[in-house]
Amino acid sequence: MYRLKKIFTTDSYIVPLVAIVLGFLVGAIVMLVGGYDPIAAYAALFKRVFGSPYDFGEAVREMTPLMLTGLAVAFAFRSGMFNIGADGQVMIGMTAATVVGIKLAFLPSFLLVPLAVIAAGLCGGLWAGFAGYLKAKRGINEVITTIMMNWIALFLANYIVRTFLLLPGQNRSENIPASLSMTFLNSTFDNARLHWGTLIAIAAAIFFYIFLWKTKQGYEMRAVGLNPHAAEYAGMNVGRNIVKAMFISGVFAGLAGAGEVLGVFHYQSVFAASPGYGFDGIAVALLGLTHPLGVILAAILYGTLTYGSAGMSFGADVPPELIRIVIGSIIFFIAAQGIVRWVLKPFYFKRKKEKVL
């Protein structure tokens, strides 16, 4: 009980909340300058998300990959690495799930689906782990390797889909028999594409928390993230921790890919360009202050805003790009906490005076 009280009395939640308010304010000012009605726009945004069971379900669908890519980036951050490559790991995860789902379709589905999901996580993990290996063994900056591997993943995924899985005459794979969809919710949510990936994401967040803060291995990873030299001096194997952390990070991203192909699309397209999951993941991880609970909340916020932004353009004629300005500003205010504290200063003084009295 005391701990719960502590969570809500420290300012760890005040700054993000104020940052969100300030972010919406910046968006409103930008809309006013552009001659739009911000109140109508924000109303349309939330109406789009909460207006119908279908839209609500679709918004949850939008949040799911964001949770997992956000966790992926956050996990790497905690271990001192910047994984820009979640995008590629998602694509590799997708491809692995698609290949297993189509090529092993003779298996009963209680075997096929878990197998496809495991393949996605494993391949995503290995893809990221390779970048970790290069960093551990050769000291190659993971930023550059993961950027390169994003492109390689894009072309590799397209090659595999085009050569082995193509639906004749189309720019996509055959339909995947394996499915993660929650079909029993179809009537409640009006056929919104809800799938088990959402629960996988929440399980991943719980794993993230327990592993990093309650196990010895997690302790080592955080130590390596905070100060690799000190960790090495304390007898920890820095290289192995780097590879392991990148692997786990990649598993999260790969699972996001499995959810997208097995739960949402039920096929895999040939991508013209990078689908951008990983870059959204960076934003979500930063919004969530790289804490698993924060990441989940950030993904909910981010998913609400991006899914609702389409409503803004229909409902209030505001370009949906505006929402990127709002998200960017929120992250800006969270990052530059000094500004938020400066805004809050008068209120803080007041409260302290009251306490003295």
Next chain:
Amino acid sequence: MDVLGQLLNTTLVFSTALIFAALGGIFSERSGVVNIGLEGLMMFGAFAAAVGGYYAQDAGMGAWAPWIGVLCAMAVGVLGSLIHAVASITFKADQTISGTVINFLAAGSTLYMVKLLFDGAGETPLIDGFSKISVPWLSKIPIIGEGVFDSYPTTYLAIVLVLVIYFVLFKTPFGLRLRAVGEHPSAADTLGVNVNRMRYIGVMLSGMLAGMGGATITLTTTSTFAHNTISGQGFIAIAAMIFGKWNPLGAFAAAVFFGFSQAIRNYVQLFEWSQNIPQEFIFMIPYVLTIIVLVSAVGRSSAPSALGQPYDPGKR
């Protein structure tokens, strides 16, 4: 027409934007500020060049219009980078985060403004952009003449800037101070260098140069600004900067390498033997090659030692 010369020429067209942006990245990171926002800064530049160039052309400035576009791009790039500077230097925010913010704000605000300025259109109106200039009698040299001395003015500018910036960074007091601030800020501070001011200058220069990089793309390649005008070039520029070990000459070589691998895509398909290789593998070559080169290169990549750390005089 000579195939090799053409290939070299196309290589330089693709490389120019990367050279500008990578040089920008060097200024920022040498001063100790991570700049993951190059992508966004290029976007700002590409947008400003397209809009500025359009209005200048509309006002009848003819051949000068693209230069107005470049100036606008430089100005907007600096403004964009100021967001990064204020957050990460003055307010000591995490530099990776504020760089990511730039990418977001750029993607949002540029398209928002395009829609505002041009009645909801998804891209800016087409403009003329730069035309190639051939240098008298140097362009007569076989291969190199056609490849190098018949290029866009931005390409010449980029090559000159590589040399100038190399000189500035390594042979002038200003460059020494900038590097000192990125290597050991408290030592530099002790010797009377204003750490935060140097970092502001570094970040603003990076905004200016990345803006020019973005401008190059609209003014020489696409002639318009749309949502996909800048799609990953900023990240490739970051890769070029790291690949080139934060050195202008190295970054130049890396940028040309990436440009070459972009260009070779179009040429490889002319040969018959390439028909048997799936196109995706040809597209992959530059990225695989980069990793191979990095793996086989001797020596670790050596970033400036204070990179990523806000300067706090009270901390030792």
